[in-house]
Amino acid sequence: ESLPVTNIRILDTQSNVQPNASFTGGSTGSEGTVQATRIACQEIVERLRPLKESMGEEATFAGVLGASQAMGNEISLQASGFYLKHADGAAHSYHNWGVALTLVELDVLTGEVDVRSTDIIYDCGRSLNPAIDIGQAEGAFVMGLGMVLHEELSFAEDGALVSDGTWEYKVPGVGQAPREFNCTLLHNSDFERGILSSKAVGEPPLVLATSALMAVRQCVNAARSDAGIEGFYELGTPATCERIQAL
Secondary structure: OOOOHHHOOOOOOOOOOOOOOOOOHHHOHHHHHHHHHHHHHHHHHHHHHHHHHHHOOOOOHHHHHHHHOOOOOOOOOOOOOOOOHHHOHHHHOOOOEEEEEEEEEEOOOOOOEEEEEEEEEEEOEOOOOHHHHHHHHHHHHHHHHHHHHHOOOOEOOOOOEOOOOOOOOOOOOHHHOOOEEEEEEOOOOOOOOOHHHEOOOOOHHHHHHHHHHHHHHHHHHHHHHHOOOOOOOOOOOOOOHHHHHOO
16 A cells, blocks of 8 residues: 555655755765655564554554554654765666757857857656756756856955855856756656665756857857967867957
């Protein structure tokens, strides 16, 4: 019998419940949380197994829980699961795969870049939650657009940070996201060494934003060819309007 999702409650992290929770670096927070939850659930299942077997095949989840509190049983229904992802190197030593196709339009007079469309295929194994994983991949990609096209640190001669607010430091907004944005998770991609056959998603898709930078370079190549300019040039990041105009 499967437990209805309506019977599951998820609360905020609290140090009085889990005083030394593992950090979420490396985009493995979901994997670690899921595995720790599985460990705790398995502990409770093993406590209840003898009682369930004694009740026969018709035993329900609610019935087993009720019987577990009957006089003479009194089985603890509380368990704490702890999973240290770095201790399980085999499960967390793997490659993430993805591909992105990005179409951009460059205004050669102003250097402004318009990201017209992006199509992403990302491999996160068997997704723990496709809605969340697709959102994570899309969000990471847009963050990557900021890294390769917009976000630049500026310093004064005395070393003080000048770009210390959104007026000077331009993070991506709605206008900078691809006008047409499609993200698909790779199908039938079970990952045997992963937690529930899953792979991490969060930070890895950020690097797919280099597809936008390479598309900008193709635009610059075409513009330079039209102008009769030859030779190698360096396209630094972020590829701001000023940097592109200088080429």
